[in-house]
Amino acid sequence: MFTAALASPLFLGAKMRTEKTIEAEIARTPNSKAKAFLKGTLAMMPLTIAVIPWGILAGSFAIEVGLTPIESQAMSAIIFAGAAQLVALGMVKAGIGLWSILITTLLITSRHLLYAMAMRSQISPLSLKWRLTLGFLLTDELFAIANQGKLHKFDPWYALGGGLSFYLGWNLATLLGIIAGNAIDNLGELGLDFAIAATFIALVVPTVKKPSILVCVLVSLTLAVVCAVLDIQAGLLIAALLGMSAGVLYAKVTGEDKPAPKTNTTAIQAEETL
Amino acid sequence: MIWLMIFSMAAVVFISRHLLLEPKLPLRLSKNTQTFLSYSAPAVLTAIFSPIVFVQEGKLDLSLDNSYLICAVVATLLAFVTRNTLLTTVLSMGLFFTIH
Numbered sequence: 534m535f536t537a538a539l540a541s542p543l544f545l546g547a548k549m550r551t552e553k554t555i556e557a558e559i560a561r562t563p564n565s566k567a568k569a570f571l572k573g574t575l576a577m578m579p580l581t582i583a584v585i586p587w588g589i590l591a592g593s594f595a596i597e598v599g600l601t602p603i604e605s606q607a608m609s610a611i612i613f614a615g616a617a618q619l620v621a622l623g624m625v626k627a628g629i630g631l632w633s634i635l636i637t638t639l640l641i642t643s644r645h646l647l648y649a650m651a652m653r654s655q656i657s658p659l660s661l662k663w664r665l666t667l668g669f670l671l672t673d674e675l676f677a678i679a680n681q682g683k684l685h686k687f688d689p690w691y692a693l694g695g696g697l698s699f700y701l702g703w704n705l706a707t708l709l710g711i712i713a714g715n716a717i718d719n720l721g722e723l724g725l726d727f728a729i730a731a732t733f734i735a736l737v738v739p740t741v742k743k744p745s746i747l748v749c750v751l752v753s754l755t756l757a758v759v760c761a762v763l764d765i766q767a768g769l770l771i772a773a774l775l776g777m778s779a780g781v782l783y784a785k786v787t788g789e790d791k792p793a794p795k796t797n798t799t800a801i802q803a804e805e806t807l
Numbered sequence: 808m809i810w811l812m813i814f815s816m817a818a819v820v821f822i823s824r825h826l827l828l829e830p831k832l833p834l835r836l837s838k839n840t841q842t843f844l845s846y847s848a849p850a851v852l853t854a855i856f857s858p859i860v861f862v863q864e865g866k867l868d869l870s871l872d873n874s875y876l877i878c879a880v881v882a883t884l885l886a887f888v889t890r891n892t893l894l895t896t897v898l899s900m901g902l903f904f905t906i907h
Binding site for chain 1: 809810811813814815816817820821823824825827828829836841843846847848849850851853854855856857858862865866874875878879882883886891893896899900904907
Protein backbone atom coordinates (compact mmCIF):
# COMPACT_ATOMS: atom_id res chain seq x y z
CA MET A 534 0.00 0.00 0.00
CA PHE A 535 2.77 2.42 0.83
CA THR A 536 5.74 3.67 -1.07
CA ALA A 537 8.70 4.86 0.92
CA ALA A 538 10.02 8.17 -0.36
CA LEU A 539 13.65 9.10 -0.35
CA ALA A 540 14.73 12.22 1.47
CA SER A 541 13.86 14.48 -1.40
CA PRO A 542 13.70 18.26 -1.86
CA LEU A 543 10.08 17.85 -0.83
CA PHE A 544 11.16 17.15 2.70
CA LEU A 545 13.67 19.98 2.85
CA GLY A 546 10.88 22.30 1.81
CA ALA A 547 8.74 20.98 4.63
CA LYS A 548 11.55 21.53 7.12
CA MET A 549 12.03 25.18 6.21
CA ARG A 550 8.34 25.73 6.61
CA THR A 551 8.51 24.03 10.00
CA GLU A 552 10.59 26.70 11.66
CA LYS A 553 8.60 29.52 10.18
CA THR A 554 5.28 28.06 11.27
CA ILE A 555 6.46 27.36 14.80
CA GLU A 556 7.79 30.91 15.16
CA ALA A 557 4.46 32.29 14.00
CA GLU A 558 2.73 30.05 16.51
CA ILE A 559 4.82 31.28 19.43
CA ALA A 560 4.51 34.93 18.46
CA ARG A 561 0.73 34.92 18.60
CA THR A 562 -1.14 36.60 21.38
CA PRO A 563 -3.60 34.59 23.49
CA ASN A 564 -6.31 36.88 22.17
CA SER A 565 -5.79 35.99 18.52
CA LYS A 566 -5.68 32.29 19.46
CA ALA A 567 -9.00 32.57 21.27
CA LYS A 568 -10.47 34.41 18.30
CA ALA A 569 -9.35 31.74 15.86
CA PHE A 570 -10.64 29.02 18.21
CA LEU A 571 -14.05 30.70 18.36
CA LYS A 572 -14.12 31.19 14.61
CA GLY A 573 -13.48 27.48 14.11
CA THR A 574 -16.22 26.61 16.60
CA LEU A 575 -18.69 28.83 14.72
CA ALA A 576 -17.70 27.47 11.31
CA MET A 577 -18.29 23.95 12.61
CA MET A 578 -21.61 24.80 14.30
CA PRO A 579 -23.96 23.69 11.47
CA LEU A 580 -22.21 20.33 11.29
CA THR A 581 -22.17 20.00 15.07
CA ILE A 582 -25.95 20.49 15.05
CA ALA A 583 -26.45 18.06 12.17
CA VAL A 584 -24.59 15.35 14.07
CA ILE A 585 -26.92 15.47 17.10
CA PRO A 586 -29.57 12.96 15.92
CA TRP A 587 -26.77 10.73 14.80
CA GLY A 588 -25.05 10.89 18.19
CA ILE A 589 -28.34 10.12 19.91
CA LEU A 590 -28.62 7.10 17.65
CA ALA A 591 -25.06 5.97 18.50
CA GLY A 592 -25.81 6.17 22.23
CA SER A 593 -29.23 4.53 22.18
CA PHE A 594 -28.18 1.82 19.72
CA ALA A 595 -25.20 0.91 21.95
CA ILE A 596 -27.60 0.44 24.88
CA GLU A 597 -29.96 -1.59 22.70
CA VAL A 598 -27.09 -3.86 21.62
CA GLY A 599 -26.33 -4.48 25.30
CA LEU A 600 -23.37 -2.24 26.12
CA THR A 601 -23.24 -0.63 29.55
CA PRO A 602 -23.69 3.18 29.65
CA ILE A 603 -19.95 3.61 30.35
CA GLU A 604 -18.99 1.43 27.39
CA SER A 605 -21.47 3.25 25.18
CA GLN A 606 -20.03 6.65 26.09
CA ALA A 607 -16.47 5.32 25.75
CA MET A 608 -17.13 4.38 22.14
CA SER A 609 -17.86 8.00 21.27
CA ALA A 610 -15.17 9.41 23.57
CA ILE A 611 -12.32 7.07 22.59
CA ILE A 612 -13.07 5.91 19.03
CA PHE A 613 -14.80 9.12 17.87
CA ALA A 614 -15.85 7.79 14.45
CA GLY A 615 -19.61 7.78 13.89
CA ALA A 616 -19.88 5.52 10.87
CA ALA A 617 -17.42 2.96 12.25
CA GLN A 618 -19.15 2.94 15.65
CA LEU A 619 -22.62 2.33 14.21
CA VAL A 620 -21.47 -0.36 11.81
CA ALA A 621 -19.48 -2.08 14.57
CA LEU A 622 -22.50 -2.04 16.88
CA GLY A 623 -24.59 -3.65 14.14
CA MET A 624 -21.94 -6.35 13.83
CA VAL A 625 -21.82 -6.93 17.61
CA LYS A 626 -25.59 -7.32 17.54
CA ALA A 627 -25.29 -9.88 14.74
CA GLY A 628 -22.68 -11.78 16.77
CA ILE A 629 -19.78 -11.17 14.36
CA GLY A 630 -16.21 -11.60 15.61
CA LEU A 631 -13.64 -8.95 16.47
CA TRP A 632 -11.39 -9.47 13.44
CA SER A 633 -14.22 -8.91 10.98
CA ILE A 634 -15.20 -5.80 12.92
CA LEU A 635 -11.64 -4.48 12.76
CA ILE A 636 -11.26 -5.17 9.03
CA THR A 637 -14.54 -3.38 8.37
CA THR A 638 -13.40 -0.50 10.60
CA LEU A 639 -10.18 -0.26 8.61
CA LEU A 640 -12.13 0.00 5.37
CA ILE A 641 -14.59 2.57 6.72
CA THR A 642 -11.80 4.67 8.15
CA SER A 643 -9.43 4.34 5.18
CA ARG A 644 -10.65 7.63 3.73
CA HIS A 645 -8.90 9.38 6.63
CA LEU A 646 -5.55 8.35 5.16
CA LEU A 647 -6.39 10.61 2.28
CA TYR A 648 -7.50 13.49 4.51
CA ALA A 649 -4.24 13.25 6.45
CA MET A 650 -2.32 13.13 3.19
CA ALA A 651 -4.05 16.30 2.00
CA MET A 652 -3.37 18.13 5.29
CA ARG A 653 0.12 16.78 5.79
CA SER A 654 1.86 19.93 4.59
CA GLN A 655 -0.15 22.03 7.04
CA ILE A 656 -0.17 19.83 10.13
CA SER A 657 3.09 17.86 10.02
CA PRO A 658 5.30 20.94 10.73
CA LEU A 659 3.47 21.49 14.03
CA SER A 660 4.61 20.12 17.39
CA LEU A 661 3.83 16.54 18.43
CA LYS A 662 1.13 17.78 20.80
CA TRP A 663 -0.66 19.53 17.95
CA ARG A 664 -0.23 16.61 15.57
CA LEU A 665 -1.66 14.10 18.02
CA THR A 666 -4.57 16.38 18.92
CA LEU A 667 -5.53 17.37 15.38
CA GLY A 668 -4.93 13.79 14.18
CA PHE A 669 -7.38 12.50 16.79
CA LEU A 670 -9.94 15.15 15.85
CA LEU A 671 -9.62 14.67 12.07
CA THR A 672 -13.14 13.76 10.94
CA ASP A 673 -14.99 14.21 7.64
CA GLU A 674 -16.45 17.36 9.12
CA LEU A 675 -13.18 18.86 10.36
CA PHE A 676 -11.58 18.14 7.01
CA ALA A 677 -14.46 19.94 5.31
CA ILE A 678 -14.00 23.17 7.32
CA ALA A 679 -10.23 23.17 7.85
CA ASN A 680 -8.94 22.12 4.45
CA GLN A 681 -9.78 25.25 2.51
CA GLY A 682 -6.86 24.90 0.12
CA LYS A 683 -3.79 27.02 -0.33
CA LEU A 684 -5.58 30.36 -0.51
CA HIS A 685 -6.42 30.31 3.18
CA LYS A 686 -3.68 30.19 5.76
CA PHE A 687 -4.07 27.13 7.94
CA ASP A 688 -4.65 28.06 11.57
CA PRO A 689 -4.27 25.25 14.11
CA TRP A 690 -6.37 27.13 16.67
CA TYR A 691 -9.20 27.43 14.16
CA ALA A 692 -8.99 23.68 13.48
CA LEU A 693 -8.84 22.97 17.23
CA GLY A 694 -11.96 25.08 17.82
CA GLY A 695 -13.84 23.24 15.10
CA GLY A 696 -12.58 19.80 16.09
CA LEU A 697 -13.03 20.15 19.83
CA SER A 698 -16.53 21.64 19.66
CA PHE A 699 -17.55 18.87 17.29
CA TYR A 700 -16.10 16.27 19.68
CA LEU A 701 -18.08 17.79 22.56
CA GLY A 702 -21.28 17.89 20.50
CA TRP A 703 -20.87 14.29 19.43
CA ASN A 704 -20.28 13.10 23.00
CA LEU A 705 -23.13 15.12 24.50
CA ALA A 706 -25.49 13.75 21.84
CA THR A 707 -24.28 10.24 22.63
CA LEU A 708 -24.98 10.85 26.32
CA LEU A 709 -28.51 12.01 25.42
CA GLY A 710 -28.93 8.82 23.42
CA ILE A 711 -27.75 6.67 26.32
CA ILE A 712 -30.22 8.34 28.67
CA ALA A 713 -33.05 8.09 26.13
CA GLY A 714 -32.12 4.51 25.26
CA ASN A 715 -32.38 3.56 28.92
CA ALA A 716 -35.67 5.39 29.39
CA ILE A 717 -37.61 4.83 26.17
CA ASP A 718 -38.33 1.51 24.48
CA ASN A 719 -38.56 1.22 20.71
CA LEU A 720 -36.44 4.29 20.11
CA GLY A 721 -35.44 2.50 16.91
CA GLU A 722 -38.93 2.97 15.49
CA LEU A 723 -38.50 6.74 15.49
CA GLY A 724 -36.31 6.31 12.44
CA LEU A 725 -33.22 8.06 13.81
CA ASP A 726 -31.21 6.03 11.34
CA PHE A 727 -32.53 8.31 8.62
CA ALA A 728 -30.12 10.89 10.07
CA ILE A 729 -27.28 8.72 8.80
CA ALA A 730 -28.80 8.48 5.34
CA ALA A 731 -29.49 12.24 5.17
CA THR A 732 -25.99 13.18 6.33
CA PHE A 733 -24.24 10.74 4.01
CA ILE A 734 -26.33 11.74 1.01
CA ALA A 735 -25.47 15.36 1.74
CA LEU A 736 -21.77 14.43 1.91
CA VAL A 737 -21.71 12.08 -1.10
CA VAL A 738 -23.70 14.06 -3.69
CA PRO A 739 -21.24 17.00 -3.91
CA THR A 740 -18.31 14.56 -4.37
CA VAL A 741 -19.83 13.20 -7.59
CA LYS A 742 -17.85 15.45 -9.91
CA LYS A 743 -16.76 12.88 -12.46
CA PRO A 744 -18.60 10.05 -14.27
CA SER A 745 -16.26 7.52 -12.63
CA ILE A 746 -17.40 8.60 -9.16
CA LEU A 747 -21.01 8.18 -10.25
CA VAL A 748 -20.15 4.66 -11.44
CA CYS A 749 -18.44 3.97 -8.10
CA VAL A 750 -21.48 5.21 -6.14
CA LEU A 751 -24.00 3.28 -8.24
CA VAL A 752 -22.05 0.00 -8.05
CA SER A 753 -21.58 0.40 -4.31
CA LEU A 754 -25.27 1.26 -3.83
CA THR A 755 -26.56 -1.70 -5.85
CA LEU A 756 -24.24 -4.23 -4.25
CA ALA A 757 -24.88 -2.96 -0.72
CA VAL A 758 -28.65 -3.31 -1.26
CA VAL A 759 -28.31 -6.77 -2.86
CA CYS A 760 -26.07 -7.96 -0.01
CA ALA A 761 -28.46 -6.57 2.60
CA VAL A 762 -31.44 -8.34 1.00
CA LEU A 763 -29.47 -11.60 0.80
CA ASP A 764 -28.29 -11.05 4.39
CA ILE A 765 -24.59 -11.24 3.48
CA GLN A 766 -22.61 -10.01 6.50
CA ALA A 767 -19.60 -8.73 4.55
CA GLY A 768 -21.90 -6.63 2.36
CA LEU A 769 -20.33 -3.30 3.29
CA LEU A 770 -16.85 -4.58 2.50
CA ILE A 771 -17.89 -6.16 -0.81
CA ALA A 772 -19.95 -3.18 -1.94
CA ALA A 773 -17.38 -0.52 -1.04
CA LEU A 774 -14.33 -2.33 -2.44
CA LEU A 775 -16.06 -3.28 -5.71
CA GLY A 776 -17.51 0.24 -6.00
CA MET A 777 -14.03 1.76 -5.61
CA SER A 778 -12.57 -0.71 -8.12
CA ALA A 779 -15.36 0.00 -10.61
CA GLY A 780 -14.69 3.73 -10.36
CA VAL A 781 -10.94 3.32 -10.87
CA LEU A 782 -11.52 0.92 -13.78
CA TYR A 783 -14.03 3.24 -15.44
CA ALA A 784 -11.62 6.17 -15.17
CA LYS A 785 -8.80 4.05 -16.66
CA VAL A 786 -10.86 2.66 -19.54
CA THR A 787 -12.40 5.98 -20.55
CA GLY A 788 -9.18 7.94 -19.93
CA GLU A 789 -11.27 10.34 -17.86
CA ASP A 790 -8.30 11.94 -16.11
CA LYS A 791 -6.31 12.55 -19.30
CA PRO A 792 -7.46 16.12 -20.16
CA ALA A 793 -6.73 17.41 -16.66
CA PRO A 794 -4.15 14.86 -15.54
CA LYS A 795 -4.89 13.40 -12.09
CA THR A 796 -6.34 16.49 -10.50
CA ASN A 797 -6.43 15.07 -6.99
CA THR A 798 -2.91 13.74 -6.75
CA THR A 799 -1.38 16.76 -8.40
CA ALA A 800 -3.11 19.11 -6.00
CA ILE A 801 -1.94 17.18 -2.97
CA GLN A 802 1.63 16.94 -4.22
CA ALA A 803 1.76 20.59 -5.19
CA GLU A 804 0.92 21.49 -1.61
CA GLU A 805 3.77 19.32 -0.41
CA THR A 806 6.32 21.03 -2.62
CA LEU A 807 5.41 24.51 -1.42
CA MET B 808 -14.66 -8.15 24.89
CA ILE B 809 -16.43 -4.81 24.34
CA TRP B 810 -13.49 -2.93 25.87
CA LEU B 811 -11.06 -4.83 23.68
CA MET B 812 -13.17 -3.86 20.68
CA ILE B 813 -13.30 -0.21 21.74
CA PHE B 814 -9.55 0.09 22.18
CA SER B 815 -8.58 -1.87 19.08
CA MET B 816 -11.06 0.08 16.94
CA ALA B 817 -9.76 3.32 18.42
CA ALA B 818 -6.22 2.25 17.48
CA VAL B 819 -7.23 1.49 13.89
CA VAL B 820 -9.09 4.79 13.53
CA PHE B 821 -6.41 6.90 15.19
CA ILE B 822 -3.56 5.35 13.20
CA SER B 823 -5.33 5.95 9.91
CA ARG B 824 -5.95 9.57 10.84
CA HIS B 825 -2.53 10.28 12.30
CA LEU B 826 -0.11 8.19 10.22
CA LEU B 827 0.38 10.57 7.33
CA LEU B 828 0.60 13.64 9.58
CA GLU B 829 3.83 12.26 11.05
CA PRO B 830 6.76 14.11 9.44
CA LYS B 831 9.43 11.59 10.53
CA LEU B 832 7.64 8.81 8.73
CA PRO B 833 9.00 8.85 5.19
CA LEU B 834 5.86 7.18 3.95
CA ARG B 835 4.12 8.33 0.89
CA LEU B 836 1.08 6.86 -0.80
CA SER B 837 1.72 5.77 -4.35
CA LYS B 838 -0.31 7.48 -7.07
CA ASN B 839 -2.37 4.37 -7.66
CA THR B 840 -3.19 4.06 -3.95
CA GLN B 841 -4.17 7.73 -3.81
CA THR B 842 -6.44 7.35 -6.82
CA PHE B 843 -8.02 4.23 -5.31
CA LEU B 844 -8.52 5.96 -1.95
CA SER B 845 -10.12 8.99 -3.60
CA TYR B 846 -13.10 6.73 -4.28
CA SER B 847 -13.21 5.48 -0.69
CA ALA B 848 -15.42 8.17 0.86
CA PRO B 849 -18.27 8.01 -1.71
CA ALA B 850 -18.11 4.19 -1.90
CA VAL B 851 -18.06 3.58 1.86
CA LEU B 852 -20.65 6.20 2.75
CA THR B 853 -22.97 4.92 0.00
CA ALA B 854 -22.55 1.30 1.11
CA ILE B 855 -23.57 2.33 4.62
CA PHE B 856 -26.62 4.47 3.81
CA SER B 857 -28.17 2.56 0.88
CA PRO B 858 -29.45 -0.47 2.85
CA ILE B 859 -31.05 1.94 5.36
CA VAL B 860 -32.92 3.60 2.49
CA PHE B 861 -33.83 0.69 0.22
CA VAL B 862 -34.21 -2.29 2.56
CA GLN B 863 -37.07 -2.43 5.07
CA GLU B 864 -37.50 -5.51 7.25
CA GLY B 865 -35.07 -7.49 5.14
CA LYS B 866 -36.82 -6.82 1.84
CA LEU B 867 -36.24 -4.43 -1.03
CA ASP B 868 -38.87 -1.70 -0.68
CA LEU B 869 -39.33 0.57 -3.70
CA SER B 870 -42.89 1.60 -2.85
CA LEU B 871 -44.17 5.09 -2.09
CA ASP B 872 -44.89 3.90 1.46
CA ASN B 873 -41.17 3.77 2.13
CA SER B 874 -40.62 7.15 3.77
CA TYR B 875 -36.86 6.50 3.90
CA LEU B 876 -36.79 6.24 0.12
CA ILE B 877 -38.99 9.29 -0.51
CA CYS B 878 -36.92 11.46 1.83
CA ALA B 879 -33.63 10.11 0.46
CA VAL B 880 -34.71 11.14 -3.05
CA VAL B 881 -35.64 14.58 -1.69
CA ALA B 882 -32.26 14.79 0.07
CA THR B 883 -30.42 13.85 -3.12
CA LEU B 884 -32.23 16.54 -5.11
CA LEU B 885 -31.64 19.12 -2.36
CA ALA B 886 -27.94 18.25 -2.15
CA PHE B 887 -27.62 18.40 -5.92
CA VAL B 888 -29.33 21.78 -6.26
CA THR B 889 -28.13 23.59 -3.11
CA ARG B 890 -24.76 21.85 -2.44
CA ASN B 891 -25.47 22.75 1.18
CA THR B 892 -24.92 19.98 3.74
CA LEU B 893 -26.85 21.55 6.60
CA LEU B 894 -29.86 22.60 4.53
CA THR B 895 -30.05 19.15 2.93
CA THR B 896 -29.81 17.34 6.25
CA VAL B 897 -32.25 19.54 8.17
CA LEU B 898 -34.94 19.78 5.48
CA SER B 899 -34.92 16.09 4.55
CA MET B 900 -34.95 15.05 8.21
CA GLY B 901 -37.78 17.48 8.93
CA LEU B 902 -39.78 15.93 6.09
CA PHE B 903 -38.91 12.44 7.32
CA PHE B 904 -40.07 12.97 10.88
CA THR B 905 -43.27 14.57 9.54
CA ILE B 906 -44.29 11.71 7.26
CA HIS B 907 -42.73 8.70 9.01
